Amino acid sequence: MAAVTLSLVQPPCSMCFAGRRLRSVIVIQAQRGNWSKMRFSNLFFSSKVWKITYRSKHSFPDNLLEQVEKCANARLETQSKLISKVAALMEYDDDDVFDQKSDKQVKEELESACKRFPAISLGYSRPVELYSRNKFSEEANRSILKTPNENSFLPTPMPVGWLDPDSLSGTLSSFSPEPLMNVREEISDGSSFTVQTATSEVETTPEEEDSASAQLFLSCTIGSMPGLSKRQSYQLDTCGFHTMRKLLHHFPRTYVDLQNAHLDIEDGQYLIFVGKIVSSKAVRASSSFSFLEVIVSCEVTGRDQNPENLSCNADDKVGKTFYLHLKRFFRGARFTWQPFLNSIQEKHRPGDFVCVSGKVKALRAENHFEMKEYNIDVLRDEDESSLSAQVRPYPIYPAKGGLSPKFLSDVISRALRILPTNMDPLPKEITTIFGLPSLHDAYIGIHEPKNLDEADLARKRLIFDEFFYLQLARLYQMLQGLGTKLEKDVLLEKFKNPVLNSVYIEDWSTLSKSFVKALPYSLTPSQLSAASEIIWDLKRPIPMNRLLQGDVGCGKTVVAFLACMEVVASGYQAAFMAPTELLAIQHYEQLRDLLEKMEGVSSKPTIGLLTGSTPTKQSRMIRQDLQSGAISIIIGTHSLIAEKIEYSALRIAIVDEQQRFGVIQRGKFNSKLYGASVISKTGSSDSDDTTKADLNMAPHVLAMSATPIPRSLALALYGDISLTQITDMPVGRIPVETHIFEGNETGFKEVYSMMLKDLESGGRVYLVYPVIEQSEQLPQLRAASADLEVISQKFPNYSCGLLHGRMKSDDKEEALRKFRSGETQILLSTQVIEIGVDVPDASMMVVMNAERFGIAQLHQLRGRVGRGTRKSKCLLIGSTANSLKRLNMLGKSSDGFYLANIDLLLRGPGDLLGKKQSGHLPEFPVARLEMDGNMLQEAHIAALKVLGDSHDLEKFPALRAELSMRQPLCLLGD
Numbered sequence: 001m002a003a004v005t006l007s008l009v010q011p012p013c014s015m016c017f018a019g020r021r022l023r024s025v026i027v028i029q030a031q032r033g034n035w036s037k038m039r040f041s042n043l044f045f046s047s048k049v050w051k052i053t054y055r056s057k058h059s060f061p062d063n064l065l066e067q068v069e070k071c072a073n074a075r076l077e078t079q080s081k082l083i084s085k086v087a088a089l090m091e092y093d094d095d096d097v098f099d100q101k102s103d104k105q106v107k108e109e110l111e112s113a114c115k116r117f118p119a120i121s122l123g124y125s126r127p128v129e130l131y132s133r134n135k136f137s138e139e140a141n142r143s144i145l146k147t148p149n150e151n152s153f154l155p156t157p158m159p160v161g162w163l164d165p166d167s168l169s170g171t172l173s174s175f176s177p178e179p180l181m182n183v184r185e186e187i188s189d190g191s192s193f194t195v196q197t198a199t200s201e202v203e204t205t206p207e208e209e210d211s212a213s214a215q216l217f218l219s220c221t222i223g224s225m226p227g228l229s230k231r232q233s234y235q236l237d238t239c240g241f242h243t244m245r246k247l248l249h250h251f252p253r254t255y256v257d258l259q260n261a262h263l264d265i266e267d268g269q270y271l272i273f274v275g276k277i278v279s280s281k282a283v284r285a286s287s288s289f290s291f292l293e294v295i296v297s298c299e300v301t302g303r304d305q306n307p308e309n310l311s312c313n314a315d316d317k318v319g320k321t322f323y324l325h326l327k328r329f330f331r332g333a334r335f336t337w338q339p340f341l342n343s344i345q346e347k348h349r350p351g352d353f354v355c356v357s358g359k360v361k362a363l364r365a366e367n368h369f370e371m372k373e374y375n376i377d378v379l380r381d382e383d384e385s386s387l388s389a390q391v392r393p394y395p396i397y398p399a400k401g402g403l404s405p406k407f408l409s410d411v412i413s414r415a416l417r418i419l420p421t422n423m424d425p426l427p428k429e430i431t432t433i434f435g436l437p438s439l440h441d442a443y444i445g446i447h448e449p450k451n452l453d454e455a456d457l458a459r460k461r462l463i464f465d466e467f468f469y470l471q472l473a474r475l476y477q478m479l480q481g482l483g484t485k486l487e488k489d490v491l492l493e494k495f496k497n498p499v500l501n502s503v504y505i506e507d508w509s510t511l512s513k514s515f516v517k518a519l520p521y522s523l524t525p526s527q528l529s530a531a532s533e534i535i536w537d538l539k540r541p542i543p544m545n546r547l548l549q550g551d552v553g554c555g556k557t558v559v560a561f562l563a564c565m566e567v568v569a570s571g572y573q574a575a576f577m578a579p580t581e582l583l584a585i586q587h588y589e590q591l592r593d594l595l596e597k598m599e600g601v602s603s604k605p606t607i608g609l610l611t612g613s614t615p616t617k618q619s620r621m622i623r624q625d626l627q628s629g630a631i632s633i634i635i636g637t638h639s640l641i642a643e644k645i646e647y648s649a650l651r652i653a654i655v656d657e658q659q660r661f662g663v664i665q666r667g668k669f670n671s672k673l674y675g676a677s678v679i680s681k682t683g684s685s686d687s688d689d690t691t692k693a694d695l696n697m698a699p700h701v702l703a704m705s706a707t708p709i710p711r712s713l714a715l716a717l718y719g720d721i722s723l724t725q726i727t728d729m730p731v732g733r734i735p736v737e738t739h740i741f742e743g744n745e746t747g748f749k750e751v752y753s754m755m756l757k758d759l760e761s762g763g764r765v766y767l768v769y770p771v772i773e774q775s776e777q778l779p780q781l782r783a784a785s786a787d788l789e790v791i792s793q794k795f796p797n798y799s800c801g802l803l804h805g806r807m808k809s810d811d812k813e814e815a816l817r818k819f820r821s822g823e824t825q826i827l828l829s830t831q832v833i834e835i836g837v838d839v840p841d842a843s844m845m846v847v848m849n850a851e852r853f854g855i856a857q858l859h860q861l862r863g864r865v866g867r868g869t870r871k872s873k874c875l876l877i878g879s880t881a882n883s884l885k886r887l888n889m890l891g892k893s894s895d896g897f898y899l900a901n902i903d904l905l906l907r908g909p910g911d912l913l914g915k916k917q918s919g920h921l922p923e924f925p926v927a928r929l930e931m932d933g934n935m936l937q938e939a940h941i942a943a944l945k946v947l948g949d950s951h952d953l954e955k956f957p958a959l960r961a962e963l964s965m966r967q968p969l970c971l972l973g974d
């Protein structure tokens, strides 16, 4: 049997609960038939226990009974002490049961009781505090949760300790609510009844106290919410609703259109009725199951829609009486007690006017409907009915952790009643500018909207908050890293007017100018302005953080090379990090060739290549050269940020954003601050800007995105980054022709014939497959390895190569080299070639099972061809006729940004960015980046405005507190 440990040294509030629990235990155990063992000095009290419990057959916890029994033979004071407990549990005043004693007597009694009942540790709290049910929550609790409406949401005056069936019924099925199991824990855990806030330090002045405490509301623990039983708060807490914020952020999944009842009710409709209770019956169905059935009769009037009655006057209204059977079920022995059943039955009195809303289910009898999930409000009089039966959206909540939607909606509704109106941390100015409701109204609007527009506006505000705090945190963190107010102002200004500054080519370094001269083509206007913008940044003593965006094949790499040249010209080092080894090698070779062609430069930059496959000895030498400054541009993969790598004077890190170079990696580059002593050997510095302050500056970061990321996504991913876009294509590019085929016999026949034609005219063909090996699970997928033989046989006059991720690095490079040089004319590959592979002579891209790839991905693949002057084609083969629809979109547009936006809408950001990158996207509970991207930009502007007004948010303490709560700095990386 469960042992009960009662600690009397608990805080008063918890004692009150401990008492209630103990009472429950006594009642339950007495119900089990042990009531007769109890000895009480007060006969009336004894009979009360008997009355309540006579029907039941439970057993009493031994030790408690023993104590009570022993008490009967003990001294009067000891006896009365225990009886006092029980009496209070049974809601009687001490005075009814025993006489008041002097302090001395009490003290003596306490000491002797401690000896006699080791299971009970007695303290010095006044018993009355322990049992006073009025001290349900603490004063501090109230100071935060108090509102004018509060009283109406305090617990209904049911017998103390009894569970409110209305709110608990839903939870019972999923929890095993064995009341005894939690007794020890609940009694001993008194601390949870004090107000606990999950806030970090919040600094407020006395004047702000009021609003600050209102803002703290959201951080109050769920246990501090008035009107919840300890059990309910425990259940809520266990299911993740630790704070009021968590609870209020359990948003409705959807809303159904709640309409006023009409004459032609259909099964499954959500309707509102106003009517009169006809009967209310609570029935004990078995020893552990009971139910309540309330029948409400409702008169509904309206025009008769029956065609047979069309002869009637159109203005004539007819009436019908509907009977609603509202049913609620209770599982658990304690819900079968007659007093409990009486109490719930009495809550709904026949004759009461009520407003009922919920989903109807037709019963067999005509005009009779059942409602299992419903809301019922008792109206004061019949006149109120017209007011109550207003059409409104009916929120449908998702269940969570076993808590039923009904229970959650009830608790949320209670929380809304005590929501302070002045809880909004956002400055009023911001909400006004962006036309947003206050936070209070947003919570009300999302949970209990009067109409769908209100719900929509509320959602807008909540989305705005999600985006706003993300932006604010990122910008705030950046500002913290800057020293002077001026620097901060300049940075914010730069974000407000992003395309602000650039350096004309005349002012570029000699090295950069010579590099431009060495190019076999002239830069496009877009490339020029991108390079100028970047070079302007490079000349400033603030670390650059820029994203270079441009459609596939637009020529981003050469712009990045120019940034390297500029840095090297100032006597510093540059690191260029590629996502794959293949690309690192490609960039290295491209740069090496261009440098070779460079003329009129006394000392050319020295370059190095470092990847995971670089032999140990060689990599050691490269590391040494980096440390000494002998290498001025290093190209490689992730190995560039390995711990052992030390740079002598790293000034810029260029990163291909395919790998989503997050703040954490950026931090790694930051940790590679160069030592002031060593300056790169190429230091033919034509800039005198190098100051001492420069030497300790974190490197500039230039990220390159081959995926044209819609601006909203870029903001969500980076927030703090400046954008540079290349919007034009090199001159002479011929748009790639896109053809879509169904992967049937005819389709393939046509594809092969087009391939042959292209090969005959000297072209080179990529064949891209979704998988390397054929799989039994997905036999419809063509596999690169398996197809090598088939294709070789089909095109016997041409040689085929194979390239996939499982090959060794050398083999991959060899396969690509052969294809680039023309030794092989057909390259069967997986999507490893999707990123950055540049073979200008390739003229045809064939994608097998194209529906397996995202639109943005296919656009990237298509970008592998048409990079030279040859007319190129892209053939997309869909497995089924159905899959062709989506592929057709590619046929219609070659604009990467347009396609990326479509992909974002169709498949969400995860697919657009690929698993690796989308893993870095923040999670937004209500916002969908693909739908709400515009709001992100508004939030960005708002964050800039707020920080512009107060760099460290000193003017907005509430906002700062909220920010620290929402965005712990550890989440922001670095």
Ligand SMILES: Nc1ncnc2c1ncn2[C@@H]1O[C@H](COP(=O)(O)OP(=O)(O)OP(=O)(O)O)[C@@H](O)[C@H]1O
Binding pocket: 521, 522, 523, 524, 527, 550, 551, 552, 553, 554, 555, 556, 557, 558, 705, 706, 730, 731, 835, 836, 837, 838, 840, 863, 867
């Ligand atoms: N202004 C230009 N005129 C002609 N050709 C150019 C120009 N700029 C770059 N190129 C060439 O265009 C091809 C593609 O350039 P690059 O690889 O830099 O593109 P990218 O934007 O990085 O593409 P991807 O997104 O595929 O990585 C290269 O062969 C490059 O030499």
